[in-house]
Amino acid sequence: MSGTIAEKILAKASRKKYVEPGDFIVADVDVVFAHDGTATLAFDVMKELNEEKVFDSKKVVLFIDHAAPSPSPAISAIHNRMRDFSKLHNVKLYDVGNGICHQLLPSEGYVKPGSLVIGADSHTVTHGAFNAFATGVGSTDAAIAMMTGKIWLKVPESIKLELNGNLSEGVTSKDLVLFLIGNFKADGFNYVAIEYSGSTIEKLSVDSRMTIANMGVEMGAKASLMPLNENTRVWLSKRVQGPITPVEPDKDATYYKTYSFDVKSIEPMVAAPPNVDNVKPVTELEGLEIDQVFIGSCTNGRLEDIELALRILKGRKVKSRCIVIPASKEVYYEALKKGYIEELLRSNCVVGPPTCGPCIGAHMGLLGPNEVGISTTNRNFPGRMGDRDAKIFLASPLTAAASAVEGKITDPRNYLKEVS
């Protein structure tokens, strides 16, 4: 019996020879995590179940990242409950200042090819970039997984997305995934596992692969899976223990559908409010005045993203407020060593501590009534990043940086032509 990447990982996790789409399985998780937006509800569920012990203290991880450092006494109390839980159960907690869960989980070595990763956060699909089956769940599922190491799952259909060719100058992995979301829409891959393949994915950096996998959930996907590539293997080899064994699809695996794209013709894209699938080429929105730019989040807060932004920001001053937040302490530190933080400050950007920041509208740069923001994050629902009447445009770090310099939505290619 042959399988897709998703089916092969799920078969192994449920100790079966093979699984088929539609099967209900109970699988062993390799790691389960929650953050300050979801952990305490999971603790409450564990309490309701009269069980507070975790199944394996090495496989449960907590992150304080959504509102960190705490902006209010109520949130401080949530954080303290997480600290107490971590001490009591000897579970690793990444406290204030370490960074975003989806950045830390792989960079701290918790994710390997073939892993089953369960997170109490919808962007858990990010870890599919590492050839793992990773999916987001609610607090009840997370609590049960923490207690028992098990999760019920319905095996999803797999669809194959073949991406071939090189991205054009000024076009990034973010533009590519926005293009896909615009094409397939917010529910286009509801309940399916996306399996990426093709030369584009094969060549991409780890940072770019994470950006694409991250936004799989914006098309409704249960998981975004990528085959291991050389960049990812090298990256992981410095971080994980034990052998790295890639999971490849069988030659005769069955896909519900296969789509192919040549990525060469994709332009810089922007998701306009009020939905993430309202995607347009930047050229259609150019000139729209903005109040704030945010470069950061689990979608685009990595070193590569800061480098991209600096291709335009370096030596220029921003016209709108521009907040830059590295996704983790490691990213921050690398950016510091390379002189990027200084360059950002010279451009008059505000650089924040590693955290989710304004992405979730909890702290550090909320948009006011009728303000317009352009952001490298992943959701633009009304109210997501502040006031309900604020408008949020989602774009790549290049487009965000060019827009910051002009104070209006700007095609980054205008700037890149000058330098090259």
Next chain:
Amino acid sequence: MRGKVVKLGDHVNTDFVISGKYKFKTQDIKELSKHIFEDLDPTLSQKITVGTIIVAGKNFGYGSSREHAPRVIKEVGVSAIVAKSFARIFFRNAINIGLPVIVASESFIDSTDEGDKVSLDLEKGIIRNETKNMEENFKPYPSFISVVMREGGIVSYFRKYGAFPWDTR
């Protein structure tokens, strides 16, 4: 189960159910439920009473994994959600907490109006709009989900049996 319909459109996302801004004010479901659907339509919460059945369009519950969303909907008395489709995390969260989530046909949903009386038979998989005299079948849940549902959610199931449904199978 039988209830009066509150009708919603497509893509009701979790930030519409409870605005993300309240997530960090409190985690208390009772407190959060005061703000239900505030960003979608501030008057909506007044229409919901105990037993209300929400009938909605495509991709209901799209967005975050926050279980607060289905919990708040259950808290205000909604007895079931019928939609053209659901976002997957919301769907499983709802099942886990014992809030019935049913997929019905586009035509059934399009012809159902606010205020209609709708009844549901989860075991047989029948949905009926009594006001419009329409009926259709849906695929009942697989057995292990329907036991969870019958017990009011996975937590109640565990409390009653001291095991998860898969342990006793």
